[in-house]
Amino acid sequence: MKRCKVCNKLADNGAKRCQRCGTEFEYKRWRMLFSETRIILGILVIALVGWIVYNAVPLPLPDPTQCSETSVKRFERVANNYFTETRNILRSEILFTRELSMLRSYKNEAESIPVHPCLEPAKAELVEYLDDVYFIGLYSSWGAYQAAAYKTESAGAYWDSFNSELDAVKQCLPNCP
Structure with missing residues (x-):
């Protein structure tokens, strides 16, 4: 999460502008890659693949x-x-x-x-x-x-x-x- 310097509101790391005041955030390349949304989607994809593999592997x-x-x-x-x-x-x-x-x-x-x-x-x-x-x-x-x-x-x-x-x-x- 990052905080707007003008209105002090929290925003997602992937946001380019503040939702309240519209101030543009400075671009930090490495911080933008790991937004909360991408992390959650990555975890969900890994969990889905794990569940599919668990059900596909024959049980001893x-x-x-x-x-x-x-x-x-x-x-x-x-x-x-x-x-x-x-x-x-x-x-x-x-x-x-x-x-x-x-x-x-x-x-x-x-x-x-x-x-x-x-x-x-x-x-x-x-x-x-x-x-x-x-x-x-x-x-x-x-x-x-x-x-x-x-x-x-x-x-x-x-x-x-x-x-x-x-x-x-x-x-x-x-x-x-």
């Missing part, structure tokens, strides 16, 4: 040798990624075999995730949820909407059960059996 799988808060958060983030991906697939109007095979591959990937024994019940619920999501897509592509509605309710129950299992694990951390 949870450590199966220990039941820690980090492992639980990683597993929860992996599960939330599956949840959003399956919802995005089911939103499409027509499901082709490519989408159905992606739904099945999500289930197979979830089965192969190595987790600590304290996370096994939550993993089982996640696998059951993904299995139901596959059948929702399959029944919808066949036109069996009542069966798809039943599987949707079942998948919702599995997802709620998964979240309750994760909450139970979070309560007993770090001394889970």
Whole structure:
């Protein structure tokens, strides 16, 4: 910030004239480069790039040798990624075999995730949820909407059960059996 010598009002470093009295400020090249507006915009750009990179980098799988808060958060983030991906697939109007095979591959990937024994019940619920999501897509592509509605309710129950299992694990951390 710089101060006007005539009216004593504060102004931004990038301002060329005082807003109150109109007095022209002397030009200081290095001071003008680092105005508050440019600094704030630079920080916002850096934060945005950091957030994009954080979401783009694949998350490492949870450590199966220990039941820690980090492992639980990683597993929860992996599960939330599956949840959003399956919802995005089911939103499409027509499901082709490519989408159905992606739904099945999500289930197979979830089965192969190595987790600590304290996370096994939550993993089982996640696998059951993904299995139901596959059948929702399959029944919808066949036109069996009542069966798809039943599987949707079942998948919702599995997802709620998964979240309750994760909450139970979070309560007993770090001394889970």
